[in-house]
Amino acid sequence: MVVLATKCYIGGAARERALDSLTSLVGNELSGLDVEFDVGLRDDDFPSVTVTGEDATVARNLLREEWGAITPHREAGEVYVGTLESWDDDFLVLDAGEPIRIPKEELGLGSGTASQIRKRFGLVQHMPLRFVQGETGEPSRLADAERDRLYDWTRGTGRVNVNSATRAEVRATVNRAGHAQDIVTVERLGLLEQSIVCREGTDPPGILADIGPHLPSELLCIIP
Incomplete structure (x- = not known):
């Protein structure tokens, strides 16, 4: 079994649609392998994928690579994935099956409070x-590859990041708002977290203002 490092935290019919979407994504990822799989959901909203079959080991490794995995056994110095749970001026707190508190000094994303850096x-x-998991008694830090990705975002053409919606839902909302020609793509960050990549000359706050009323989401702009 692999516990994927992404959450399904919405309810009702939207929850079922999100799990159906995840099942399709997992199926696409594992196509061509000799496996059967079943997608479930833990009480903490992390999805679990049970895989059986001749290629089960390969399949589990593919899922870990694509989504990251929640594991109770983490080694110091190794890279893991957690979901952003909460924040204050001094810390970002990730959920990796247990809280991981990353001090603002260990984010490596410039000056400001942790809340300001988040926005x-x-x-x-x-x-x-x-x-990166810290040594016993030492704090964890943001991984170098994550820092590089986030800095790349600020050097691009602008983005609007969204939660609580699948990629298909975000794309449909952008299209309904008349902005299909103003974006490059919608990148999947997690099951319910997406990044709308703007075209050169597109105003991210303008897209946020137009799609915001149609999505029950948190939306944040990245402005180069």
Whole structure:
């Protein structure tokens, strides 16, 4: 079994649609392998995928690579994935099956409080983030690859990050708002966290203002 490092935290019919979407994504990832799989949901909202069959080991490794995995056994110095749970001026707190508190000094994303850094880089709640497990008694830190990704966002053409919606739902909302020609793509960050990549010359706050009323989401702009 693999516990994926992304959450399904919405309810009702939207929850069922999100789990159906995840099942399709897992199926696409494992297509061509000799496996059967079943997608479930833990009480803490992390999805679990049970895989059986001749290629089960390969399949589990593919899922870990694509989504990250929640594991109770983490080694110091190794990279893992947690979802952004909460924040204050001094820390970002990730959920990796247990709380991982990353001090602002260990984010490596410039000056400001942890809350200010979160907004500047568009870190919506529940977004998966890679971190390096600290030594016993020492804090964990944001992984180098994660820092590089977030800095790349600020050097691009602008983005609007969204939570609580699948990629298909965000794309449909952008289209309904008349902005299909103003974006490059919608990148999947997690099951319910997406990043709308703007075209050159597109105003991210303008897109946020137009789609915001149609999505029950947190939306944050990244402005180059």
